[in-house]
Amino acid sequence: MNTMTSANQPVVEQRTALRSLFLRNAKNTIMTLLMGGALLAVLFPLGLIFVHIMKMGLSSISLDFFLHIPRPTGEAGGGMANGMVGSMVLIGMASLLGIPVGIFGAIYLSEYGGSRISTVIRFCADVLSGIPSIITGMVVYSMLVVPMKGFSALAGAFALALIMIPIVLRTTEEQLKMVPISLREASLALGVPLWRTTLKVTLRSALTGVTTGILLAIARVAGETAPLIFTALGNQFWSSKLTQPIAALPLQIFSFAIAPYDDWHRLAWAGALVLVVTMFALSLTARYFGRTGHKN
């Protein structure tokens, strides 16, 4: 900043240097504080949400919540038992559909695919996982609900499966890539066919990581509401057939939250508490698997 370096100006120069050092340090401190402030500003509303869910949820939850279906408006009590069971049914079916597709697709990408086509598929999977889930709901509506002439649990599960596939595919592929080639080669050298090697050696070595991916995918769809509105639709009662509309916990939270009744709001908070605790349990388990997986 100062190009004059002649001997008669050393004092001036030292002073400017000192001042600029002071300014630089002050700037450093200010920016550090701002960044710390950003962290607090981010955690504050999130903490607030968490506290409210805990407070409102714990004060409204009861044994009834887990045992009963919603009561008609105006009657106190009732629960979301049908929603919880419905969610489990939907997630179970979605997993049956989505997980095999994701895992086998990932095996293709990591074991067989040419690099160009793999890149295309990988890219499409990433793009697919960014598509708003309400669009997935609309597509499944016109593909399944319209031809089957009715909202159904099947359609809901199918929509959730579409959301799971890219997540499972990408995480599984990353895990398979980390398995050393020498393991595959050792198995092949023993005369084990490639497909058995892939299943029994490659996939198995990556199992903890793959499990993490599956748990994360389940956690993601467990809270999905938008794709279920025009597929599973929701149900005030128990549903006995997969071709009928079925209740789901997030759908019930939604419709109870926007209703103008305090009783229903209480049920929505209790439902939110159950959902959040489930999510946290899932992601903590996923983290645990992820950690043990990396150590090996």
Add this chain to the structure above:
Amino acid sequence: MSDVTASHRWKIEKGLSGDFIFKAVTVLFAFSILVILMLMLYEMVSQSLPSLRKFGGHFMTGMDWDAVQEQFGALPFIYGSVISSVLALLLATPLAVGTALFITEIAPRRLGGFAASLVELLAAIPSVIYGLWGILIMTPWLQQTAQPLLQKYLGFLPFFQGPAYGVSMLAGVLILMIMVVPIITSITKEVLLAVPRSQREAAIALGATRWEMIRMAVLPYGKSGILGAVILGLGRAIGETMAVTMVIGNNPKISLSLFSPAYTMPSVIANEFAEASSPLHSAALMNIGLLLLVITLIINALARLLLWSMSRGAARGAKL
């Protein structure tokens, strides 16, 4: 990395064998991704054809949304989606980047790791729960406390005028901001972690303060990755349905004031699609869906390209 992956592309012999069948199954499932994507595009286009035929380009500029008169124009929804997402991103980006920088560059490793996992855990909260909190806690607070205050001190601006309903564009922006911050933070954090140590060491060795190191060595290196993270956040915000639907007021009106209720593209789909009154009504909603799909496809493709250019083959993309 590319050498390693290239060297174990197994080739199998032709003919019907276990290997052949197994590979065929994997091929089928891998290509199903492409099929799903194509099918989605096809369905959305073919279902919105009646609306495309009737309204064409006017659909995007039309202001009326009248199911009885069968007049459909999507401008209020496009406006609502764009304004709410962009404002949310403007608020969220500095917070998210600051948080990611604090976690990776400043905090002691243990504290940083703790904060990071907290943020990540909160990113997993479903949007309907943000909506529940938004409608039962945040909007009453906005109506009774925040909006009167804003009106008192900033009421001369056109953005803070009109009656305080609570449910409003402002509520939508705030809830979206809260929701996208964790996403942008966690991707930015990964991007920053990928900046080589040597970059930082070089800056420090030249006598840079920590902020100067961040500004001169870390941020320029992670620039495209951070941009990718922000664009990905934009994609999330624009497609976000439940939470926004619950707090934004659902009124197809274009107003400069953040206090007035608005409507977004996903919200109108969520509210009206299941009970569309006529084939043209549902086609118009499909048309909005198609617009949304195209916008998010472009946004996501752009974000992924930026993130991939940052580090090819890294495990980053898989996380979302």
